[in-house]
Amino acid sequence: MSSNPSKQAAIIAAAEADEIGYLDDNPKTSMMLHVEAIKNVTHEAGIKISDIEAIASPGVAGNVAEYLGLDPKWIDTTQIGGCSFQVQAQHMLAAINAGIFDIGVITHGEPGWARRTGALGGGGRGFGGGDPDSPGPQFEAPYGPAGAPTAYSHAMTRHMHQWGSTQADFAQIAVTTRDWATLNPRAIMHSKETHPYGGAVTVDDVLNSRLISWPLNLLDCCLVCDHGGAVLLASADIARSFRTPPVWIAGSGEAMDHAMLMEMKDFTATSASLSAARAYKMAGMGPEDMEMAMIYDSFTVTAGITAEMLGLTPRGEGPGLWADGNAGPGGKFPVNTNGGGLSFNHSGMYGMQLLVESYRQLAGTAEDGIHGIAGKQTNAKSLVVNGTGGSLSFTGTLVLTAD
Amino acid sequence: MADYNKMIPTPDKFTSKPYWDGAKEGKLMLPRCTTCNKVHFYPRVICPFCHSSDIEWFEASGEGYIHTFAVQTRGSGGWQDDAPFVTAYIDLKEGDRLFTVLRGVDPDKPQEIQIGAKCQIEWDEASDEISVPYWRVVE
Numbered sequence: 001m002s003s004n005p006s007k008q009a010a011i012i013a014a015a016e017a018d019e020i021g022y023l024d025d026n027p028k029t030s031m032m033l034h035v036e037a038i039k040n041v042t043h044e045a046g047i048k049i050s051d052i053e054a055i056a057s058p059g060v061a062g063n064v065a066e067y068l069g070l071d072p073k074w075i076d077t078t079q080i081g082g083c084s085f086q087v088q089a090q091h092m093l094a095a096i097n098a099g100i101f102d103i104g105v106i107t108h109g110e111p112g113w114a115r116r117t118g119a120l121g122g123g124g125r126g127f128g129g130g131d132p133d134s135p136g137p138q139f140e141a142p143y144g145p146a147g148a149p150t151a152y153s154h155a156m157t158r159h160m161h162q163w164g165s166t167q168a169d170f171a172q173i174a175v176t177t178r179d180w181a182t183l184n185p186r187a188i189m190h191s192k193e194t195h196p197y198g199g200a201v202t203v204d205d206v207l208n209s210r211l212i213s214w215p216l217n218l219l220d221c222c223l224v225c226d227h228g229g230a231v232l233l234a235s236a237d238i239a240r241s242f243r244t245p246p247v248w249i250a251g252s253g254e255a256m257d258h259a260m261l262m263e264m265k266d267f268t269a270t271s272a273s274l275s276a277a278r279a280y281k282m283a284g285m286g287p288e289d290m291e292m293a294m295i296y297d298s299f300t301v302t303a304g305i306t307a308e309m310l311g312l313t314p315r316g317e318g319p320g321l322w323a324d325g326n327a328g329p330g331g332k333f334p335v336n337t338n339g340g341g342l343s344f345n346h347s348g349m350y351g352m353q354l355l356v357e358s359y360r361q362l363a364g365t366a367e368d369g370i371h372g373i374a375g376k377q378t379n380a381k382s383l384v385v386n387g388t389g390g391s392l393s394f395t396g397t398l399v400l401t402a403d
Numbered sequence: 404m405a406d407y408n409k410m411i412p413t414p415d416k417f418t419s420k421p422y423w424d425g426a427k428e429g430k431l432m433l434p435r436c437t438t439c440n441k442v443h444f445y446p447r448v449i450c451p452f453c454h455s456s457d458i459e460w461f462e463a464s465g466e467g468y469i470h471t472f473a474v475q476t477r478g479s480g481g482w483q484d485d486a487p488f489v490t491a492y493i494d495l496k497e498g499d500r501l502f503t504v505l506r507g508v509d510p511d512k513p514q515e516i517q518i519g520a521k522c523q524i525e526w527d528e529a530s531d532e533i534s535v536p537y538w539r540v541v542e
Binding site: 027031032039048049050066067069132133134137138141143144146147153155156157158161211212213214215216260261262267 | 409410411412413416418419444445447448449451452454456470471473474475476477478479481483485488490491492501502503504513518
């Protein structure tokens, strides 16, 4: 540990919602309790709500931030029950000590009594459960959205309109990513032996695959399969004392734009531009210093837009990163060397697959290391890895380097 | 209304009551901040732009424009049998944006749907209490 965070942060104000207790006559939704508490605590401290740089709340920090139109540098939804708030205080202490932000709020809004009595509607669901009257169920769910493809296709339509990209441009991302999968025997789409649709594909194959949510076809969409993974982190003092080599977290950043797609400011841009800028700044490096990239590819459009946000291409030209085999095996800038969420493995939350492959590439174990895979080792010493969560909502970017 | 077979929204009676009260009368009611004068949607008790709590409701024109759209081949909440159908985000004439199922378009010909096309709101009576808005391309 390089520095002791003791007394490197303080609680500067505390407040509650306007009314608490048994709100039988005037029940409040969880969001209203959050908003009242945040208004009151910022008023008490003499700051503006817009001064808040970081937000923590079990499960819903992103929703509260979106409701308030905030642009936080740090979002903590850690949900481990009643002690979540104490744990989040430690997380904030560490982050403040590290210089990630200066002012953060930990917020709570929980109409436990009103939910139990049914005063908020829904017939008394007891503790927990969803809120049928929250914005998503009121204003998006009635129109039949069927999972992530419904959302992401709207971004691709807008990108095609705004930047002149085509379905074929995005299809090339799937084609090149599949090329990597053919080198990875553990990729679902490695070959016809591993999957009926496996093996190399062409742009026409992608364009002619079954329509899922226009303009997204089946091969524009990630897999849904099973995965387990983990990474270990250790302090710099001891990082070289293991039998496996260290890969350094040179930079990190996080950001959000919205929770619901309705609130996305520009349908062709994610907050990865912000999270990447923070990561590059911490690393003292830029996109020109990266030798490869691991980019969340829930859909071809996710990867294409993110390439722009990471500064790897000009705006509007993200899919071009994959053109001419540049991002494929043997190309000058390898991307998604495991075969991606599109063709290797995507379990719903793909960020761990990204981290595992990022480590293997920089540690040099992708080819012959522990549980490594033959034939796809790059010689990269630096990479940028970006995860995207929600509906193009949240992003986390790391700049990783090898010795 | 008896044949409305889609998910019927549950109003948040503390935040969006004026919206759903308006809907019942076929009026699009929107919240606007009287401090910064900006319209926001979905409805909130605090302005997401300037954090003022001075929110007023007004009747909007019911006119909007396609911001982006997609064709759905699967659906949830009663929409499964309606596929393919077109979903869209609509830029409201008065500001901000909402989600809908688009009418007056052919889901088999997405290339003919124009971003920026003018749309008008229309209401389906889903129950005695709730009318659900849809948007129809009118040009």
